[in-house]
Amino acid sequence: MKQVLIAGITGAIGHALAEQLLEQDPELTIVGLCRDPSSADFRQEYAGRVMLIPWDAAATESAVGVAGQLRELLPETTGLDMVIYAAGILHGPGMTPEKRLEDLDAQAFAHSFAVNATGFAMLVQAISPWLRHRRFKRILAVSAKVGSISDNGFGGWYAYRSSKAALNMLVRNLSIELPRKYRPLACVAVHPGTTMSPLSKPFARSLAQLKVHEPGETAENILDVAEALTENDNGTFLSWDGSAIPW
Numbered sequence: 212m213k214q215v216l217i218a219g220i221t222g223a224i225g226h227a228l229a230e231q232l233l234e235q236d237p238e239l240t241i242v243g244l245c246r247d248p249s250s251a252d253f254r255q256e257y258a259g260r261v262m263l264i265p266w267d268a269a270a271t272e273s274a275v276g277v278a279g280q281l282r283e284l285l286p287e288t289t290g291l292d293m294v295i296y297a298a299g300i301l302h303g304p305g306m307t308p309e310k311r312l313e314d315l316d317a318q319a320f321a322h323s324f325a326v327n328a329t330g331f332a333m334l335v336q337a338i339s340p341w342l343r344h345r346r347f348k349r350i351l352a353v354s355a356k357v358g359s360i361s362d363n364g365f366g367g368w369y370a371y372r373s374s375k376a377a378l379n380m381l382v383r384n385l386s387i388e389l390p391r392k393y394r395p396l397a398c399v400a401v402h403p404g405t406t407m408s409p410l411s412k413p414f415a416r417s418l419a420q421l422k423v424h425e426p427g428e429t430a431e432n433i434l435d436v437a438e439a440l441t442e443n444d445n446g447t448f449l450s451w452d453g454s455a456i457p458w
């Protein structure tokens with residue numbers, strides 16, 4: 212594995228993934244996508260191996276811009292060995308996870324879908340020329356267990372849950388179409404486990420009874436899952452410990 216693209220490299224999980232990959236393999240280079248590259252902070256020794264490209268999952272045409280810039284940094288023929296979609300949103304300005312029907316807001320829904328689901332599909336479309344090589348490719352969408360329809364016994368968090376369910380469907384669709392052109396590959400959805408991050412921080416009190424991982428632990432778990440992937444895993448929804456999650 213030599214060239215890895217991480218979307219959401221400024222996030223707690225995305226950044227920890229990048230640092231571990233860079234530490235594990237001195238020959239590996241990373242293409243990192245984020246809204247503001249100046250906010251991505253890497254140790255001096257790694258800085259030369261991280262290429263940052265500005266990208267906003269909620270902006271139409273942003274993925275096309277990524278492909279344009281990527282072409283200048285990495286020839287299509289060199290290819291990407293792994294793509295990790297670690298961008299996501301649960302709360303933000305004008306967005307709070309909904310507890311009841313009255314809380315639903317169309318703009319918050321649209322934004323959640325744009326960042327948590329559509330952004331992934333448009334990115335895979337844009338970078339598909341880098342998937343043409345014949346080495347095994349890993350495409351991981353960082354999803355969430357709360358996006359499982361069959362596991363939902365609790366309700367609430369309408370926009371987040373449904374946008375993650377949409378992300379899962381995109382993974383499943385891509386797992387059917389991509390192998391026709393780009394095999395060998397595995398395209399999977401991965402639940403990272405509850406992780407201390409700006410995304411989970413407002414819920415720290417309700418997380419008290421759950422096992423909460425540090426971002427470094429989560430990155431290690433996700434990379435173990437990634438390492439173990441084979442073509443047989445294509446189209447699955449996996450938890451951080453490698454177990455299968457029902458859709």
Ligand SMILES: NC(=O)c1ccc[n+]([C@@H]2O[C@H](COP(=O)([O-])OP(=O)(O)OC[C@H]3O[C@@H](n4cnc5c(N)ncnc54)[C@H](OP(=O)(O)O)[C@@H]3O)[C@@H](O)[C@H]2O)c1
Pocket residue numbers: 218219220221222223224225245246247250266267268269296297298299300326353354355356402403404405406407408409410411
């Ligand atoms: N933490 C958990 O407990 C947990 C549990 C289950 C699933 N997850 C999933 O894990 C993934 C990573 O979350 P995290 O915990 O690392 O959260 P985080 O630290 O808040 O990171 C979120 C990432 O998403 C990016 N992002 C947000 N809006 C964006 C936009 N419009 N365009 C491009 N990027 C955007 C952020 O980039 P900026 O720097 O530009 O804001 C940041 O890189 C998410 O998909 C989340 O749903 C997390």
